[in-house]
Amino acid sequence: MTEYPAATRRALSQGTTEDEMSDETTTDITDDHVDRDSEAYAHWKAAYEASALRDAEFETMSGVEVEPVYGEAPFPGQYPYTRGVYASMYRSKLWTMRMFAGFGTAEDTNARFKDILRNGGTGLSTAFDMPTLMGRDSDHEWSLGEVGKAGVAVDTLADMEDLFADIDLGGVSTSMTINSPANTIMAMYIAVGENNGVERARLGGTIQNDILKEFQAQKEFIYPPRPSMRLITDLMRFTTAEMPRWHPVSISGYHIREAGSTAAQELAFTLANGFAYVEAAVAAGLDVDAFAPRLSFFFNSHTDFFEEIGKFRAARRIWARWMKERYGAQNERSLLCRFHTQTAGVSLTAQQPENNIARVATQALAAVLGGTQSLHTDSFDEALALPTEKSARIALRTQQIVAEETGVAHVADPLGGAPYVEWMTDEMERQAEAIFAHLDEIGDGSILEGVYAGIDNGYFAGEIADSAYRFEREVNAGRRTIVGVNRYKEGGKDEIPILYIDEATEDIQRKRLAEVKQSRDDDAAHRALERLRAEAADSTINLMPAFIDAVKAYVTEGEITDTLEAVFGTYTETAVI
Amino acid sequence: MNATDTESTALPTIEGDPPRVILAKLGLDGHDRGLKVVARMLRDSGVEVIYLGLRQTTDTVVAAAEQEDADAIGISMHNGGHMTLGPRMVDAVAAAGLEIPVIVGGIIPDQDIARLQDAGVAAVLGPGSSARDVIAAIQASTGEA
Numbered sequence: 001m002t003e004y005p006a007a008t009r010r011a012l013s014q015g016t017t018e019d020e021m022s023d024e025t026t027t028d029i030t031d032d033h034v035d036r037d038s039e040a041y042a043h044w045k046a047a048y049e050a051s052a053l054r055d056a057e058f059e060t061m062s063g064v065e066v067e068p069v070y071g072e073a074p075f076p077g078q079y080p081y082t083r084g085v086y087a088s089m090y091r092s093k094l095w096t097m098r099m100f101a102g103f104g105t106a107e108d109t110n111a112r113f114k115d116i117l118r119n120g121g122t123g124l125s126t127a128f129d130m131p132t133l134m135g136r137d138s139d140h141e142w143s144l145g146e147v148g149k150a151g152v153a154v155d156t157l158a159d160m161e162d163l164f165a166d167i168d169l170g171g172v173s174t175s176m177t178i179n180s181p182a183n184t185i186m187a188m189y190i191a192v193g194e195n196n197g198v199e200r201a202r203l204g205g206t207i208q209n210d211i212l213k214e215f216q217a218q219k220e221f222i223y224p225p226r227p228s229m230r231l232i233t234d235l236m237r238f239t240t241a242e243m244p245r246w247h248p249v250s251i252s253g254y255h256i257r258e259a260g261s262t263a264a265q266e267l268a269f270t271l272a273n274g275f276a277y278v279e280a281a282v283a284a285g286l287d288v289d290a291f292a293p294r295l296s297f298f299f300n301s302h303t304d305f306f307e308e309i310g311k312f313r314a315a316r317r318i319w320a321r322w323m324k325e326r327y328g329a330q331n332e333r334s335l336l337c338r339f340h341t342q343t344a345g346v347s348l349t350a351q352q353p354e355n356n357i358a359r360v361a362t363q364a365l366a367a368v369l370g371g372t373q374s375l376h377t378d379s380f381d382e383a384l385a386l387p388t389e390k391s392a393r394i395a396l397r398t399q400q401i402v403a404e405e406t407g408v409a410h411v412a413d414p415l416g417g418a419p420y421v422e423w424m425t426d427e428m429e430r431q432a433e434a435i436f437a438h439l440d441e442i443g444d445g446s447i448l449e450g451v452y453a454g455i456d457n458g459y460f461a462g463e464i465a466d467s468a469y470r471f472e473r474e475v476n477a478g479r480r481t482i483v484g485v486n487r488y489k490e491g492g493k494d495e496i497p498i499l500y501i502d503e504a505t506e507d508i509q510r511k512r513l514a515e516v517k518q519s520r521d522d523d524a525a526h527r528a529l530e531r532l533r534a535e536a537a538d539s540t541i542n543l544m545p546a547f548i549d550a551v552k553a554y555v556t557e558g559e560i561t562d563t564l565e566a567v568f569g570t571y572t573e574t575a576v577i
Numbered sequence: 578m579n580a581t582d583t584e585s586t587a588l589p590t591i592e593g594d595p596p597r598v599i600l601a602k603l604g605l606d607g608h609d610r611g612l613k614v615v616a617r618m619l620r621d622s623g624v625e626v627i628y629l630g631l632r633q634t635t636d637t638v639v640a641a642a643e644q645e646d647a648d649a650i651g652i653s654m655h656n657g658g659h660m661t662l663g664p665r666m667v668d669a670v671a672a673a674g675l676e677i678p679v680i681v682g683g684i685i686p687d688q689d690i691a692r693l694q695d696a697g698v699a700a701v702l703g704p705g706s707s708a709r710d711v712i713a714a715i716q717a718s719t720g721e722a
Contacts, residue, residue, distance in 0.1 A: 130605040130656050142605050142632075145661025219607025219631055260610050346610070350684075350704045383704055385657070385686050465613050472614045476588075476707050485705045498686050501657060575630025577616040 040073030047077050047087035054092060058410045066410050071417035076371075080320040082313050082425060083413035084371040085336040090409035096374035097399045098175060098340065102127030102152035103386050104505045105512075106162035109152040113167060115389065121396060123205075125175040125376060126163070127151035128185070133220045135181040137558030138509040148505035150386065155513045155558070157551045160188040161195070170198040174205035175250070175340070180222040182209035183231050184560050187547035204245035206296060206340070209235060210252045212273040212451055216460035217259035219573065222561060225452055227568035230539055232277065233284040238544035240291045247296045249277055250340065256460075257300035258346045260468020263311045264428055266300060268435035269460060271318055272447055275436075278327055279448040288327050292334035301367040302344040303359055309415060310424030312370025315339065318429055340374040341367035348383040352484035352492030356380035361398050368402055369415055375399055385498040458576055465577065513556065520554035528553040529563050536567040589709050591623040596648040596715055601629035601638050603652050603662045611683060611704070612653040618708040624715070635662075635669035642675060648719045649699075654683040664696035671697070678718035682706070 035041055048068055059065045068091055069075055069083075077087030086092065099121050101112045113124050129151040131143035137155045138147045147153050154160060164174075169192065178185045186207050190200050211228040214221045221228070232249060239248040253261075253270030261269065274295065281291050299315065301308050319337035323329040343363035348356045357380045364377050377395040379387030387395070403409055415421040436447070442459075443450025454460050474480040481487050528550035535541040550560055600616050602609055609631060620626045627645045629638065642650055652666055663681050670679055678699030685693070690701045699718035702711060 130658075134605045136605070144604070145658035145665075146605055146656055149657030150655075214607075219609060258610070260614075383684065385684070465610075465617075468610050469614055469617045472618070473588075476618075482705075495687075503660075573631060575628055577613050577620070577626070577628045 044075035051088035051092045069412045076412035081316040083416045089412035094403050096123045098123040098125045098374045100125040100376050104148040106159040123173040129153045135561030137556050153509045156516045158516045160192045169193045170202045177208045183547045187551045206247040206250050208250045215455040218255035221571045223568040224571045234542045250298045252298040254300045259464045261464045262467050263307045264431035267311050268432035275447040276451040288329050289331040297339035301341045301363040308366040309370045310428045313425040314428035338373045341372040342376040343378045350383040388499045524553040525555045533563050588622045595623045597625040598649045599627045599647045600651045601633040602631050606656040608655040639669050639673045649678050651680045663693045667697035
């Protein structure tokens with residue numbers, strides 16, 4: 001085994017833990033590279049021993065037994081959680097392999113969901129089509145050509161019933177990627193559960209519900225920022241009170257990165273948005289420790305391996321420090337930055353698409369070494385179209401190979417203490433802190449106001465566009481290699497079979513929508529909409545019960561959007577390049 | 578660097594009168610990274626870019642093209658709506674009596690490229706297209722190549 005020189009050991013221990021460690025804990029690394037004498041180690045060991053372990057052999061291919069952790073304090077599960085949120089990490093539970101799926105009609109997607117569960121997927125993740133994401137019905141003029149194309153079409157509760165038909169909502173964890181209309185879709189999910197005898201308190205999962213990044217990057221906004229935030233705090237209050245297993249906001253850097261940001265911008269904008277939700281919820285009267293344990297994050301894993309790992313480690317450390325020091329959280333669980341990761345869709349190339357399998361595997365490995373709680377691996381054909389069943393299975397198998405063949409899940413934070421990894425973690429944190437300082441300044445001491453200001457003055461969109469342009473110029477100039485695109489271009493012309501969404505989907509969906517409207521009790525639907533309109537105008541009322549009432553009356557998503565738009569107004573972006 | 582495309586190491590420059598190009602996204606799709614990058618590349622190459630941004634309709638694009646006396650229209654598609662919206666854009670341009678090319682960029686499966694061209698789309702630019710490709714497509718379709 002290689003012994004680090006003493007000077008390096010000191011440097012790296014200061015790097016990881018300068019706020020946390022005193023000199024006396026930087027004792028020599030013992031023969032097996034674990035500092036067993038420290039108090040921190042004793043605490044870690046107690047926590048580890050209290051954790052249930054999964055049934056697996058924690059040894060190398062040649063039969064060498066490995067320790068659950070190596071290196072120095074603070075250990076995984078210890079503040080500031082740079083090394084992981086749990087003491088035993090993947091020895092207790094592998095990350096959730098959550099594959100994103102959704103296309104065509106609800107029935108089509110239901111079949112894919114069942115296929116994922118049969119193949120060892122452990123959570124569902126729902127992609128909705130553009131009309132649904134924008135709160136419009138399938139028969140809206142804007143929906144033309146988009147129904148069921150890049151996700152599943154949902155107009156009414158009838159579609160949600162089909163989407164989750166014969167899936168036990170009490171036994172599965174469901175993620176739903178939806179933002180502006182999140183309250184409507186959440187209400188539908190609750191109604192499907194209740195109609196199937198699963199009370200809302202037993203429902204587990206995540207709804208993305210992160211509107212701030214929509215204004216910054218993804219652009220699926222409907223209402224202006226402030227009423228949009230009211231909808232989010234309503235849902236946070238509702239789930240905090242009634243749905244203990246639900247994550248009401250998944251603060252998402254994924255789309256910020258896909259829109260072109262750097263890793264450090266992704267980290268900083270995402271955490272700033274997280275702080276903004278905390279400030280908004282506290283302003284809405286919630287106690288920070290009542291909701292913060294249910295906040296979760298969603299990051300991108302791109303191809304620059306060590307930068308990504310540093311980003312994930314820095315995210316945990318920054319979140320813990322800010323929650324403790326700035327927002328006064330007392331509950332340890334409020335300090336934990338738990339996150340889902342998706343490999344970088346934007347890194348996939350249409351040229352030689354099978355090369356994407358290698359990119360995805362590398363990105364998946366970075367996410368796991370970075371300590372993710374859940375992972376979606378992209379399918380290699382996604383630069384061409386939605387994944388086929390075969391390509392989606394290869395993507396899932398990629399995760400299973402990382403999990404079960406490579407041995408990286410045996411040891412928590414296996415790269416912790418490596419000088420380069422610790423330096424990169426510090427560097428990501430330093431860059432993020434500079435951005436927080438800017439937002440704090442333009443928000444007059446409030447990150448929430450700073451984020452509103454940054455949306456208003458184009459700061460976020462401008463920074464992201466600058467980074468995207470810089471990257472593209474570098475690729476164009478050949479200063480940055482993309483294999484198969486600007487170097488090694490020979491071959492790869494084979495035809496890749498892609499998933500085609502039947503053009504008939506739109507007609508099928510419109511017909512179904514018309515049938516639902518025909519068969520519902522129109523008076524009940526109108527009463528429910530009237531209640532929603534009235535309560536939307538009074539910001540002291542939590543709108544969630546009115547949403548649930550409306551969807552149960554088979555009010556359509558588009559009718560709800562129109563009603564709220566009449567009260568809240570519509571957001572229009574100033575187009576800047 | 579060796580083995581890279583030396584011709585793409587710098588942005589191409591436009592000789593003569595710069596073309597005026599309308600860039601827009603139709604429908605609901607909000608993925609505007611590619612279009613913004615193209616807009617900046619064209620602008621930095623000397624093309625006059627009129628960037629309309631998100632959620633445009635064929636009518637708003639045609640109106641802008643008329644008002645700005647545009648030489649070409651570029652629309653960007655990432656959500657599979659291209660087979661509906663691409664031909665519709667071409668028809669709207671023809672219906673307005675304009676004789677300018679419609680160029681489609683974005684995530685377009687290979688087998689749809691010919692279908693779009695049959696429908697009157699002048700050029701289809703997929704992911705990985707360089708600034709040179711984009712400018713060549715505009716020049717070829719506006720007869721200035």
